[in-house]
Amino acid sequence: MKTYTLQDINAILNGTIVGNTDQNFTAPEQLETAKKSEISFIGNKKYEKFWKNSLASLAIVNEDVSIEPGENRAFIKVNNADLAMCQILDLFAPDLPKFHTEIHKTACIDETAIVGKNSKIGANAYIGPNVVLGENVTIYPNVTLLDEVTIGSNTVIWPGAVVRERCHIGSNCIIHPNASIGADGFGFRPCPERGLVKIPQIGNVIIGNNVEIGANSCVDRGKFSSTILGDGCKIDNLVQIGHNSKLGKFCIMAGNSGLAGSVTLGNGVIIGGSASIKDHTTIGDGAIVGAGSGVTGDISAGKTMIGYPAVEARTALKQWAILKRMATQ
Template sequence: MEFTIQELAHLLKGEVRGNESEKVHTICKIQEGKKGAITFLANPKYEKFIYDTEASAVIVSKSFDPKKEVKTSLIIVEDAYQSFSVLLEEYERLVKMQKTGIEQPSYISSSAKLGEKIYVGAFAYIGENVKIGDNCKIYPQAFIGDDVTIGDNTIIYAGAKINARTELGSYVTIQSGVVIGSEGFGFAPQPDGSYKRIPQIGNVVIKDHVDVGANTAIDCATTGSTIIEEGTKLDNLIQVAHNVKVGKNTVIAAQAGIAGSAEIGNYCMVGGQVGIVGHLKIADKTGLGPKAGIMSSIKKEGTNVLGGPAFDLKQYMKSYVVFRKLPDLLKRIEELEKSLG
C-alpha cells in the first residue's frame, strides 16, 4: 500500500512542509528512517535524529522549532504523538481488513450465516446457527461454537476458542489462545468432603470495541451472563470467572484474577496480578495497584488502593515508609533493652 504525503496529511488533518507528492509505504522509528517511510517526533530527546533521518516524512507538532535545516518533508499537526497513533491505527486496520475469503480445509455449518467480506482461515470451525457480521476475520484454527453471534469488523486470531452462546459485539479483537465461554469454576462441597459439579448454563456477552489479550479466559455464567462492557481492554493471561461484570472503558493488566460474581465499575484501572474476591463491587474510576488483594467492596468513586489486603494508596505509602525502617527500629529497640539491663 502506498500513499502520498499529502494523502496522509489529509488523514491527520495536518499541513505539509516539503514534497507533498512523494509516496510512502511503511512506518519506522525516526532513528531508523529510510526512503519511502514515515515516522514522527514527539520526544525532544530524539530531535537530533530529524536532521539526518532518511525517512520521506516526519510527523511533528506545531510547537516544533527546528534548530537547523530539516531535509525531509514534515507533516505539521497539533499533537505528533496522537497523530502517529491515528496513523498506526489506520495502517493496522487496512492491513487486517485486506484478508477475505474462506480457506480450505475449514468447517462451516450449513446453518451458519456469514456477513460480507469476511475471512475464515484454514482449519477454523464455525458451528451451528452462528451469525457473523460484515468484515469479520476468523484466523486459522479458531473455534466458534454453536449459537455464537459476532458483530461487524471483529477479529478473532488463530487458536482462539469462542464457546457456545457467546455474544461478541462489533470492533472486538480476540487475541490468540483466548478462551471465552469456558465452564465456570462451580463445585458444591458435599458432606463426605467431595465436590459436586454445578452445571454452568449461562453465556458470555462482550460489547463493542473490547480487546481481549492472549491466553485470557472468560468463563460463562452459571445462569445469566458474564458481561464485559463497551470499550474495556483486557491484557494477556487474565482470569474472569463466572457471572463477573466489568464496566465500560476499564483496563485490566496481565495476570489479574476476578472471582465469580464480582462487579467492576466503569473507567477503572486494574494493575497486574490483582486478585479480586467474588461477589464484591468496585466503584467507578477505582485504581487497583499491582498485586493488590481486594477483600472487600470499594464503594467510593475514584478510590486508589494498594497492598494485600489492599487499603488506601496514600496510607499504604506512609505505612511502607515505616515497613522499610522496621529492621533499623528493631535494632534500636534491642539496643534500648540491653541498655536498660
C-alpha cells in the same frame, strides 16, 4: 514501499509544522533507533532529551514541546502526540493476512448456521449449529464457534480462539489468538461422599461492541446467568475474568490480571498488570487498581488503590515511606 513527504504527513494530522525537511518517510520508529527516513514521536517532555542524538528527520510532538527541531529536521505539533501516533501507525500498517477464498473448503459449517454477507471463514474453522455471523465477520483458521453463538458485524476472530455455546459477541470486536470465551466457571463444593463436586455452569458470556480480548485470555461463562463485558472494554493477554463478573463500558485490564467470580466493575475502571480482585467485589466508576495489587473489598468510584492488600494510594505511599525510614535506622 509506502513513502510520504512532510506535507503528506501533515495533511493527515492537520498540525503545525516547525522547521523543514526534504526527507521522504518510509516508517515510524522510536527516537533512539529511528533512521533519517523514519518518523518518531515525543509524547512526553521527558523524552525531549533523546531528540538531539536521534537520526529521525521528523517527530510528531505535543504543542508544549520546548526544543527546536534543528537543521533539515522538522516537528509537527499536535494536541496529542500519542493519538497522532495511532494515525501514523495506521497509515503505514501492512495488509492483514489474505483469504484466497471467502469460505475455505476445509471449514466445517453446520447447515443451520447463518453467515452474513462478505464474511470470511478460514481453514479448519468449525461453525456449529445455529451460529449467526453478521456481515463482514472474519474468522481465521482453526477457530471454533459452538452451538448458538452469535457474532456481530465487522468482528475479527484470530486463529485458535474458542467461543463456546450460547455466547454472544458484538460488532467491531477483536478476539486474539487462543482466547477462550465461555469456558466453565471455576465452581466446586466439598462433598463427604464424592470429594469435590463440580457445580454446573449453565450461563453464558455476553460481550458488547468494540471490545478487544487479548491472546490466551479467558472469559468464563456465568453459573446462573451471564458474564458481561460492556462496550469498548480492552482486555490484555493472559487475563482471567471469572464467572458472573460484570464489566461496565471502557474498562481496561492489563496482562496477568484477574477477576474472581461475581466481580462488578463500573465504567472506565483500570486494572493494572498482575492485579487480583477478590470474588463478589464491586469497583466504582473510574477507579484504578495498580499493578500487582490485591483487592479484597469494595472500591469507591474514582479511587486509586495500590499494594497487597490494596489501600488508597496516598495511604500506601505513607506506609512505604515509614517502612523505608525504619529500614535505615
